[in-house]
Amino acid sequence: MEIAFLSEAIYPYFNGGKEKRLYNLAKVLVERGNNVHVYCMKSWEGKDSIVLDGIHLHTICPKYTYYTSSGKRSILKAIKFSIYVFPNLINQKFEVLDIDNMPYFSVFPAWLV
Numbered sequence: 132m133e134i135a136f137l138s139e140a141i142y143p144y145f146n147g148g149k150e151k152r153l154y155n156l157a158k159v160l161v162e163r164g165n166n167v168h169v170y171c172m173k174s175w176e177g178k179d180s181i182v183l184d185g186i187h188l189h190t191i192c193p194k195y196t197y198y199t200s201s202g203k204r205s206i207l208k209a210i211k212f213s214i215y216v217f218p219n220l221i222n223q224k225f226e227v228l229d230i231d232n233m234p235y236f237s238v239f240p241a242w243l244v
Contacts, residue, residue, distance in 0.1 A: 134160055135225035136169045137241055139197060139212055141188065144174030149231065154186070161185035170219060172212065191219040209236050216240040 134157075140147070142154035157167045161184070173190035175181060180189045192215040197208045213236035220228075221244055230241050 132165045132227065133225040134165050134167050134227045134229070135220075135223065136167070136229045136231075137216065137220070137237060138169060138171050138231045139237075140174060141169050141171050153231075157186045158184055168223070168225065170216075170223075189219075191215045213237040213240055217243055220244040 136153055136157060138150070138153055140150050141157075142150040144150075153169070157169060160167045166187070167185070168187040168189060170189045170191045172192045172194050173179060174194050175188070180187065182188070192212060195208055195211070197205055197212075199205050216237050217240035220241065223244075228241060228244070230238055
């Protein structure tokens with residue numbers, strides 16, 4: 132099965148709870164014979180698409196910090212990420228698309244895909 136995830140970040144490049152959960156879920160899905168792709172901001176050196184533990188990681192935008200200097204989530208950066216979603220996913224083929232619920236802005240362009 133072709134499974135895609137849309138998330139701003141993924142473990143091991145970000146060490147948050149949702150990032151680690153997504154990575155572990157993707158790894159199990161790969162072990163069960165699925166073809167798993169994660170579309171996220173670029174957090175690694177080199178090519179825009181890489182394979183990590185059988186998981187295909189694809190860049191949809193450059194890396195940025197998504198918290199303000201006061202430690203709050205940046206709404207503008209969340210909107211920026213969502214702008215990259217539609218043009219990067221429209222020509223991709225997958226049977227399942229799982230989208231992080233935070234930030235909400237990326238849900239709408241993904242829905243259009």
